Amino acid sequence: xxxxxxxxxxxxxxxxxxxxxxxxxxxxxxxxxxxxxxxxxxxxxxxxxxxxxxxxxxxxxxxxxxxxxxxxxxxxxxxxxxxxxxxxxxxxxxxxxxxxxxxxxxxxxxxxxxxxxxxxxxxxxxxxxxxxxxxxxxxxxxxxxxxxxxxxxxxxxxxxxxxxxxxxxxxxxxxxxxxxxxxxxxxxxxxxxxxxxxxxxxxxxxxxxxxxxxxxxxxxxxxxxxxxxxxxxxxxxxxxxxxxxxxxxxxxxxxxxxxxxxxxxxxxxxxxxxxxxxxxxxxxxxxxxxxxxxxxxxxxxxxxxxxxxxxxxxxxxxxxxxxxxxxxxx
Amino acid sequence: xxxxxxxxxxxxxxxxxxxxxxxxxxxxxxxxxxxxxxxxxxxxxxxxxxxxxxxxxxxxxxxxxxxxxxxxxxxxxxxxxxxxxxxxxxxxxxxxxxxxxxxxxxxxxxxxxxxxxxxxxxxxxxxxxxxxxxxxxxxxxxxxxxxxxxxxxxxxxxxxxxxxxxxxxxxxxxxxxxxxxxxxxxxxxxxxxxxxxxxxxxxxxxxxxxxxxxxxxxxxxxxxxxxxxxxxxxxxxxxxxxxxxxxxxxxxxxxxxxxxxxxxxxxxxxxxxxxxxxxxxxxxxxxxxxxxxxxxxxxxxxxxxxxxxxxxxxxxxxxxxxxxxxxxxxxxxxxxxxxxxxxxxxxxxxxxxxxxxxxxxxxxxxxxxxxxxxxxxxxxxxxxxxxxxxx
Numbered sequence: 066x067x068x069x070x071x072x073x074x075x076x077x078x079x080x081x082x083x084x085x086x087x088x089x090x091x092x093x094x095x096x097x098x099x100x101x102x103x104x105x106x107x108x109x110x111x112x113x114x115x116x117x118x119x120x121x122x123x124x125x126x127x128x129x130x131x132x133x134x135x136x137x138x139x140x141x142x143x144x145x146x147x148x149x150x151x152x153x154x155x156x157x158x159x160x161x162x163x164x165x166x167x168x169x170x171x172x173x174x175x176x177x178x179x180x181x182x183x184x185x186x187x188x189x190x191x192x193x194x195x196x197x198x199x200x201x202x203x204x205x206x207x208x209x210x211x212x213x214x215x216x217x218x219x220x221x222x223x224x225x226x227x228x229x230x231x232x233x234x235x236x237x238x239x240x241x242x243x244x245x246x247x248x249x250x251x252x253x254x255x256x257x258x259x260x261x262x263x264x265x266x267x268x269x270x271x272x273x274x275x276x277x278x279x280x281x282x283x284x285x286x287x288x289x290x291x292x293x294x295x296x297x298x299x300x301x302x303x304x305x306x307x308x309x310x311x312x313x314x315x316x317x318x319x320x321x322x323x324x325x326x327x328x329x330x331x332x333x334x335x336x337x338x339x340x341x342x343x344x345x346x347x348x349x350x351x352x353x354x355x356x357x358x359x360x361x362x363x364x365x366x367x368x369x370x371x372x373x374x375x376x377x378x379x380x381x382x383x384x385x386x387x388x389x390x391x392x393x394x395x
Numbered sequence: 396x397x398x399x400x401x402x403x404x405x406x407x408x409x410x411x412x413x414x415x416x417x418x419x420x421x422x423x424x425x426x427x428x429x430x431x432x433x434x435x436x437x438x439x440x441x442x443x444x445x446x447x448x449x450x451x452x453x454x455x456x457x458x459x460x461x462x463x464x465x466x467x468x469x470x471x472x473x474x475x476x477x478x479x480x481x482x483x484x485x486x487x488x489x490x491x492x493x494x495x496x497x498x499x500x501x502x503x504x505x506x507x508x509x510x511x512x513x514x515x516x517x518x519x520x521x522x523x524x525x526x527x528x529x530x531x532x533x534x535x536x537x538x539x540x541x542x543x544x545x546x547x548x549x550x551x552x553x554x555x556x557x558x559x560x561x562x563x564x565x566x567x568x569x570x571x572x573x574x575x576x577x578x579x580x581x582x583x584x585x586x587x588x589x590x591x592x593x594x595x596x597x598x599x600x601x602x603x604x605x606x607x608x609x610x611x612x613x614x615x616x617x618x619x620x621x622x623x624x625x626x627x628x629x630x631x632x633x634x635x636x637x638x639x640x641x642x643x644x645x646x647x648x649x650x651x652x653x654x655x656x657x658x659x660x661x662x663x664x665x666x667x668x669x670x671x672x673x674x675x676x677x678x679x680x681x682x683x684x685x686x687x688x689x690x691x692x693x694x695x696x697x698x699x700x701x702x703x704x705x706x707x708x709x710x711x712x713x714x715x716x717x718x719x720x721x722x723x724x725x726x727x728x729x730x731x732x733x734x735x736x737x738x739x740x741x742x743x744x745x746x747x748x749x750x751x752x753x754x755x756x757x758x759x760x761x762x763x764x765x766x767x768x769x770x771x772x773x774x775x776x777x778x779x780x781x782x783x784x785x786x
Contacts, residue, residue: 322518322544350521353543 067252075108075245077219078184081226082109082146084255086116089144092230095122095131096148105150106186106245128157132183136166136235139181144230149185151197152239155204158183166235167210180233182226188241188279188329189377195365198373200278200330205237206307206339212236212260213307217281219249221304224258231257241279241329261308265317269299272323272387275314275340276300280327286380287387296391306336314340315347322353323390327378332360357390359383396456399428399435399694406430407455407564408462413439415448419465426462431568432661433692441465447472515542526551562658569659573718580637581757584716585765589773591732591749594618597779605674616652616706617677619729622775622782624648624668627702630768634701636722637758643722651700651720652680654687662720663687664700673783708732714750724759727772728752 072080086092093116094109100123103110113121124131128149135145149155155162166179187200205211214229214236216222222240229236266281267288276284281302288298299317303310318324324344326337337358344356359378367373396406409427413419425439443465450462464472513535515523519542523530526547533550535542562570594615602613627634627648636643648669651662663683665676686692702724705717708731717728728751735748751772755765775782 322516349517351518353516353518 067254067256069250069252071248072219072223072251073245074216074219074222074240074247074249075106077223077249077251078108078226078240078245079110079112080251081223081230083112083115085144085227085230086112086120089230091142092144092146093120093122093138094146094148095124095135097124097126097150099123099148104148106242108240108245109148128154129161132158132161133165135181135183136161136169136179139166139179139235140169140177145181146230147181147183149183151193151242152185152187152201153196153199155183155185155201155237159204162205162211162235162237163208167208170234171210178233179235182229182232182236182238184226184238184240186242187239188243189361189366189373191242192368192370192373194368198366200239200328200361202237202239202278202306203330203335203339206336210235211307212305214238214260214305215278216240216304217244217266217276217278217302219247219251221258221264221302223251224256225260225304227255228257228260232260239278244279244282247282258304260305261310262305263301263303263310263313265299265313266302267298267300269297269321271297271321272325272391273299273301273314273317273321274325274327274383274387275317275344276302276327277306277336278329280329280378280383283378283380283383284327287383290380290384291387291391294388294391296388298387303340306340309340309343311343311347314344318344318348318356319351322351324348324352325357325359325383325387325390327359327383329377330360331363332358333363335360354390357386359386396428396450396458396460396462397437398458399430399437403430403458403694405455405457408450408452409434410452411448412436413445415445415463417445418468419443419445429564430694431564432694432697434690435693439465444468444470446470513540513542516544519544519547522547522551565656565659565661572720576718576721580719580721582716582719582754583757583762583765585753585755585762585769586714587751587753587769587773588737589749589751589776590737591615591747591776593777593779594749595732595747597783600780601673601783605677609674609678611674611677611681613673613677614680615708615732616704616729617673617680618779618783619706619727619776620650620652620665620668620680620704621671621673621676622779623702623704623727623772624650624665624671625782626768626772626775628669629771630764632760632764633725633755633768635724635759636701637724637756638722642759645701647701649699649701650676651697651703651723652683653703653705653717654684656687656692657690660705661687661692661697662700662703663692663696664698666699703727704729708749714752716752717754719754719756721756724756725765726754728754 098104099109100113100118100121132147135147138145169177169179187202189198202213205213212234214225216225229238267285274284284300288300291298299321301317326340328336330336337360341356341358362376366376406428409429411426412424419439420442421439423439424436426437428435428437446464446466448463450456456462466472515530522544528547528551533542533546536546537543598618605613631644634645634648647667649664649666650668651664653660654663665679668676703720703726706729708729711731714730715728717726719726730750732747732749734745736743737746753765753769
């Protein structure tokens with residue numbers, strides 16, 4: 066067993082960035098309030114002291130602009146990491162990401178690469194209201210040319226972010242803003258985690274719960290509640306929603322015959338829909354019941370705390386849906 | 396498949412009375428169809444030649460679906476229509492549908508196409524196919540009889556159990572209706588012992604003339620039908636129906652008389668019995684009971700009743716509680732007339748006594764209303780001669 070210590074998810078992200086910046090001088094970070102402020106979530110605290118303001122580059126409030134800078138820098142050989150404080154504002158970066166970053170390698174006949182990472186946040190229940198609480202990662206999954214990463218633990222966050230920075234393609238890396246203080250073991254020695262490899266967070270035999278990002282923690286909590294009802298839940302974290310480890314998901318579905326997909330993005334046309342259809346296609350004749358999806362309700366995320374809590378999946382709602390699915394309801 | 400009654404959704408073909416290619420004329424009996432309530436002869440609706448018979452004996456066919464064509468001599472039946480035969484189901488192939496979980500809870504399920512029936516998970520369907528398990532024989536353990544793979548695996552292991560015989564529509568309907576009534580209708584029961592002396596007396600007085608003039612023997616049931624119908628006229632709520640959100644008073648007094656048939660009981664209806672003479676009631680009752688015995692009741696014979704009388708006196712039953720036949724609100728259970736020792740003017744005496752038990756739907760009537768009706772009925776029976784004398 067390699068030596069480990071407890072890190073928060075925020076610390077794991079910072080450590081990944083610091084290690085990669087030490088390892089490769091082409092890596093730099095740009096975004097709002099990232100230097101002395103260390104971001105509003107204090108994830109980048111201290112990086113500016115080690116790497117200076119040229120590599121930890123504070124920008125004006127101009128997401129489209131600094132994302133464009135990153136795309137251009139990446140095309141000329143740098144390895145930028147863009148920081149989008151609130152993932153809601155990826156809206157402003159869409160042309161750069163969708164029409165430029167995702168297309169350049171293809172349209173240049175492979176002559177140009179865009180080895181950039183966009184780090185953004187997702188997740189509700191921070192009482193940040195409708196424009197600062199969304200989980201819009203599904204938008205990027207829809208576009209060929211972009212990879213989308215959703216870590217759920219400090220270990221995964223560090224290993225996946227290092228892989229993202231070393232990847233020659235544009236990668237969008239979503240961190241749940243409510244998970245920055247989540248603690249977990251992280252090895253002292255260096256490691257990376259390959260994309261497209263799901264992780265079975267908990268083995269089980271009666272139902273498969275596929276969950277992403279902070280919903281993995283929600284699913285693990287629900288699995289504990291299900292234990293009391295003699296329902297053994299397997300919790301699987303795809304870790305990267307593109308590329309997607311279809312084989313592991315389908316394999317687990319075939320094993321348990323019942324599947325739920327939990328993701329904090331909007332349920333309608335969301336990540337849950339894609340994963341559910343992958344499983345339905347791959348494991349149909351091994352399913353005991355339709356694949357159940359739980360995502361955010363189709364409403365703007367409310368500011369009111371009780372309403373906000375009712376809008377996104379919770380341990381209780383996941384537990385109840387899983388229990389209903391296992392009690393034979395089709 | 397013709398609609399032989401208002402609410403009919405499907406009919407089972409009992410037999411074809413003509414063969415394909417037979418020349419038939421309008422009005423000739425063409426086939427026999429069993430509905431939920433009776434077996435009915437269907438007459439040819441036109442002259443011509445029977446052709447393109449799509450549905451065969453034993454098939455249950457939704458109303459409106461083409462079962463055959465009557466064509467002109469030399470004419471071909473039209474090409475297969477989309478709504479035809481596929482919707483039919485051969486009941487003989489589904490003996491296990493008699494297993495409780497798979498019995499349709501209402502007549503509707505019977506009309507369902509192949510897509511209906513108990514639900515089965517994709518995994519269970521695959522396993523059933525792989526292991527040669529007949530899913531129609533499985534009673535699903537999930538909600539609404541949903542079949543899971545565990546059910547299929549259990550069925551694959553279980554030794555073959557002889558399937559219960561398929562229920563006739565009368566038996567099935569009886570099981571469904573009594574279960575529905577007993578579980579949904581809040582029954583209450585009022586019991587009354589009545590001196591039947593006057594009833595016996597008026598039968599002795601009235602019966603001979605009726606038998607002579609009309610050729611029918613008057614029974615105690617006939618007298619009770621006539622008396623009850625006349626008393627009901629004054630108690631509209633006893634002749635009413637629970638309509639889901641209110642009480643519907645029925646304009647006519649249509650007396651339903653419980654009659655035993657081969658494998659169950661039906662309520663044969665004497666319409667407007669309050670205005671019918673005793674002789675007419677006796678004639679109708681005899682006609683209905685003869686046809687009930689031979690299984691030839693028409694749907695119209697067993698619909699529209701507003702109050703039921705059921706008499707088990709001929710089996711020496713003293714008293715019993717009957718189950719209401721919704722949407723009716725009450726049923727009168729009649730026991731035998733037998734000599735019993737009763738107080739008469741402070742002395743023990745022997746009288747021909749009869750026990751009436753009235754079951755009522757508490758959503759429609761309350762105890763006091765039902766009691767007043769039963770009291771009025773008792774008074775009418777005590778004065779049967781005066782009530783029926785004009786006949």
